[in-house]
Amino acid sequence: MLQHDYTTSQLDVLEAEAIHIMREVAAEFERPCLLFSGGKDSIVMLRIAEKAFWPAPIPFPLMHVDTGHNFPEVIDYRDRRAAELGARLVVASVQDSIDAGRVVEETGRRASRNRLQTTTLLDGIEENEFDAVFGGARRDEEKARAKERVFSFRDDFGQWDPKNQRPELWNLYNAKIRKGEHIRVFPLSNWTELDVWDYIRREGIEIPSIYFAHTRRVFERDGMLLPEGDVVQRGDDEPLFEATVRYRTVGDMTCTGAVTSTAATVDEIIAEIAATRITERGATRADDRASEAAMEDRKKEGYF
Amino acid sequence: MDILRFATAGSVDDGKSTLIGRLLFDSKAIFEDQLEAVERTSRDRGTEYTDLSLLTDGLRAEREQGITIDVAYRYFATPKRKFIIADTPGHIQYTRNMVTGASTADLAIILIDARKGVLEQSRRHAFLTTLLRVPHLVVAINKMDLVDYAEERFEEIREEFTQFASKLNASDLSFIPISALHGDNVVSRSENMPWYQGPSLLHHLEHVHIASDRNLVDVRFPVQYVIRPHKTEFHDYRGYAGQVAGGVLKPGDEVMHLPSGLTTKIASIDTFDGPVTEAFAPMSVTLRLEDHLDISRGDMICRPNNQPKVAQEIDAMVCWMADATKLTPRTKLTIKHTTRTARALVKDLHYRLDVNTLHRDEAATSLSLNEIGRVSLRITQPLFVDDYARNRLTGGFILIDEATNGTVGAGMIV
Numbered sequence: 132m133l134q135h136d137y138t139t140s141q142l143d144v145l146e147a148e149a150i151h152i153m154r155e156v157a158a159e160f161e162r163p164c165l166l167f168s169g170g171k172d173s174i175v176m177l178r179i180a181e182k183a184f185w186p187a188p189i190p191f192p193l194m195h196v197d198t199g200h201n202f203p204e205v206i207d208y209r210d211r212r213a214a215e216l217g218a219r220l221v222v223a224s225v226q227d228s229i230d231a232g233r234v235v236e237e238t239g240r241r242a243s244r245n246r247l248q249t250t251t252l253l254d255g256i257e258e259n260e261f262d263a264v265f266g267g268a269r270r271d272e273e274k275a276r277a278k279e280r281v282f283s284f285r286d287d288f289g290q291w292d293p294k295n296q297r298p299e300l301w302n303l304y305n306a307k308i309r310k311g312e313h314i315r316v317f318p319l320s321n322w323t324e325l326d327v328w329d330y331i332r333r334e335g336i337e338i339p340s341i342y343f344a345h346t347r348r349v350f351e352r353d354g355m356l357l358p359e360g361d362v363v364q365r366g367d368d369e370p371l372f373e374a375t376v377r378y379r380t381v382g383d384m385t386c387t388g389a390v391t392s393t394a395a396t397v398d399e400i401i402a403e404i405a406a407t408r409i410t411e412r413g414a415t416r417a418d419d420r421a422s423e424a425a426m427e428d429r430k431k432e433g434y435f
Numbered sequence: 436m437d438i439l440r441f442a443t444a445g446s447v448d449d450g451k452s453t454l455i456g457r458l459l460f461d462s463k464a465i466f467e468d469q470l471e472a473v474e475r476t477s478r479d480r481g482t483e484y485t486d487l488s489l490l491t492d493g494l495r496a497e498r499e500q501g502i503t504i505d506v507a508y509r510y511f512a513t514p515k516r517k518f519i520i521a522d523t524p525g526h527i528q529y530t531r532n533m534v535t536g537a538s539t540a541d542l543a544i545i546l547i548d549a550r551k552g553v554l555e556q557s558r559r560h561a562f563l564t565t566l567l568r569v570p571h572l573v574v575a576i577n578k579m580d581l582v583d584y585a586e587e588r589f590e591e592i593r594e595e596f597t598q599f600a601s602k603l604n605a606s607d608l609s610f611i612p613i614s615a616l617h618g619d620n621v622v623s624r625s626e627n628m629p630w631y632q633g634p635s636l637l638h639h640l641e642h643v644h645i646a647s648d649r650n651l652v653d654v655r656f657p658v659q660y661v662i663r664p665h666k667t668e669f670h671d672y673r674g675y676a677g678q679v680a681g682g683v684l685k686p687g688d689e690v691m692h693l694p695s696g697l698t699t700k701i702a703s704i705d706t707f708d709g710p711v712t713e714a715f716a717p718m719s720v721t722l723r724l725e726d727h728l729d730i731s732r733g734d735m736i737c738r739p740n741n742q743p744k745v746a747q748e749i750d751a752m753v754c755w756m757a758d759a760t761k762l763t764p765r766t767k768l769t770i771k772h773t774t775r776t777a778r779a780l781v782k783d784l785h786y787r788l789d790v791n792t793l794h795r796d797e798a799a800t801s802l803s804l805n806e807i808g809r810v811s812l813r814i815t816q817p818l819f820v821d822d823y824a825r826n827r828l829t830g831g832f833i834l835i836d837e838a839t840n841g842t843v844g845a846g847m848i849v
């Protein structure tokens with residue numbers, strides 16, 4: 132007779148799986164890195180990396196693709212957390228890519244650096260010779276992600292070919308690549324938005340302040356609340372007003388919408404998400420609204 | 436709350452997408468913006484009702500062809516459980532996807548169109564499910580609304596399937612009559628089928644007992660990564676990190692290291708959150724041992740009186756997954772088994788199995804894409820293996836093409 136029934140809770144199963152994935156990568160690749168944006172998914176990923184190698188330090192650097200349009204609160208958090216862990220932080224800057232003539236800044240009211248990030252990211256991977264790149268993407272986020280592998284193979288142009296992905300069986304991941312190719316690794320593939328929040332609550336992890344309700348001057352565009360800010364271009368027909376809001380995702384200030392909310396604690400956020408009827412991307416990301424196939428197209432080019 | 440992973444299989448148009456769409460919709464895993472997009476597309480295509488199957492159509496190429504061609508993963512939760520669906524398409528050519536989806540599944544749902552009954556493809560799905568040792572099998576007999584919710588039809592199909600399944604020694608087998616389109620017996624019991632006394636599909640998924648499906652008997656700990664902090668605080672720390680593949684480990688237990696055959700005791704089982712008093716699958720932990728042994732990735736920790744086979748010659752059922760190449764005797768491949776990677780040579784192909792009739796073709800000289808056969812392999816290094824039937828984690832392996840690096844085969848040790 133067994134003493135108990137050895138049931139494992141969903142967060143423990145997801146955590147154990149993610150730790151396993153991280154250790155596989157550390158064992159099989161020479162130069163992994165972890166994409167750390169200061170967003171909630173990458174925060175969870177970083178905590179898992181901390182757990183996977185404890186008591187040793189995380190055996191790879193962090194990389195952030197800095198668009199220059201990020202929320203300052205998030206950049207502060209990023210730097211603080213990296214310092215706390217004693218991790219090396221590589222910042223790949225979209226501004227540098229623009230200055231070097233690698234990409235051309237979009238113009239107009241809806242200009243965004245979202246698409247430009249792909250070039251900066253791929254350049255950063257190439258310059259640092261990273262062969263495995265951890266990303267915080269989840270399969271529940273978006274249709275095109277539902278078929279994404281945990282180890283997602285990228286050719287030497289950094290491109291993703293949905294028709295040429297390796298089957299993944301059991302907990303066995305194929306880490307073989309040639310020079311110049313790399314693998315994007317998604318340890319949180321099987322997590323949902325709610326799992327991420329439940330985990331943040333359980334672990335008591337600090338998160339950037341913009342995730343909690345705060346008063347902010349915003350304006351409305353396409354049914355989204357965009358923030359006032361130096362980098363955000365606002366028309367005269369888009370009046371500013373003050374609102375109590377929070378963010379469900381953190382992206383660029385130019386294209387990340389806030390939701391009206393009074394949730395001031397992680398518990399309140401969880402209660403709100405459990406009741407919400409709109410996906411996080413649908414609610415808050417202008418970049419995904421462009422078309423039904425928007426994410427798929429960006430992924431093929433090498434986006435996160 | 437725990438997690439149930441299940442795979443769905445059905446022939447084209449049996450209603451798989453509709454069923455998944457309904458499970459997601461009724462469990463509120465579908466959000467308004469997703470539903471709006473689907474309503475819009477349904478309207479554009481001139482469909483009268485909202486086509487829930489659109490919710491699960493993934494990539495654009497597939498949308499354009501109107502078929503699902505790769506394993507897609509979906510998520511929903513009820514207050515009882517979190518569910519991960521491996522949505523595997525049922526086309527004849529996609530055995531590969533079904534095998535992939537089933538490899539991690541606790542349960543498989545096979546859909547059958549009540550009008551058509553048990554087809555050749557239903558047999559194939561049942562066979563693959565048992566080959567991959569999915570512990571629980573549910574046969575969902577769909578479109579009951581189109582056969583007047585008739586008990587006789589349900590019984591007919593149940594009988595035919597049961598007869599066939601007895602040849603497969605399928606484990607836990609259940610039958611549920613449903614209408615995915617109208618929702619009968621999907622979330623709640625149907626009033627249209629008072630003759631059916633069993634649970635609704637969702638109720639079954641919420642309550643099926645899975646904790647004891649894991650191997651809790653044979654201690655198997657494949658060493659994944661050696662942790663050596665090189666910090667003053669943990670100067671002499673040496674931990675062996677890995678995910679438990681079988682059995683229950685406790686501090687103080689006598690253990691054996693393979694390949695050396697040396698024994699020692701577990702000094703402690705460490706995690707970031709502190710030491711634990713026991714570890715079992717699927718926990719990821721770090722073991723410290725009382726004696727200093729030379730241990731590296733790919734080694735195995737087990738119990739002295741319960742060891743895996745140490746084998747350089749293995750026999751396995753192999754599913755071939757490559758478009759461009761075939762498996763033939765003399766083929767050289769890379770094999771990945773637990774945390775050990777080695778080279779393998781195909782010594783013999785004993786037979787190719789017809790997945791529809793279970794006929795063994797002993798004259799076969801190769802395996803092509805989506806074909807399954809019994810193969811002998813010689814490995815350059817010993818592997819620490821169990822029969823797949825005893826432990827899916829120490830009995831399964833993948834084969835990698837040394838030229839393209841693609842994953843070209845999946846094997847189950849027999």
Ligand SMILES: Nc1nc2c(ncn2[C@@H]2O[C@H](COP(=O)(O)OP(=O)(O)O)[C@@H](O)[C@H]2O)c(=O)[nH]1
Binds near residue numbers: 445450454488579614
């Ligand atoms: N009458 C009826 N039609 C159904 C049922 N389930 C699915 N269908 C229809 O059968 C067709 C194929 O369903 P779909 O879910 O796309 O099948 P798939 O190819 O297995 O994913 C669609 O027109 C569905 O509306 C059912 O329970 N009753």
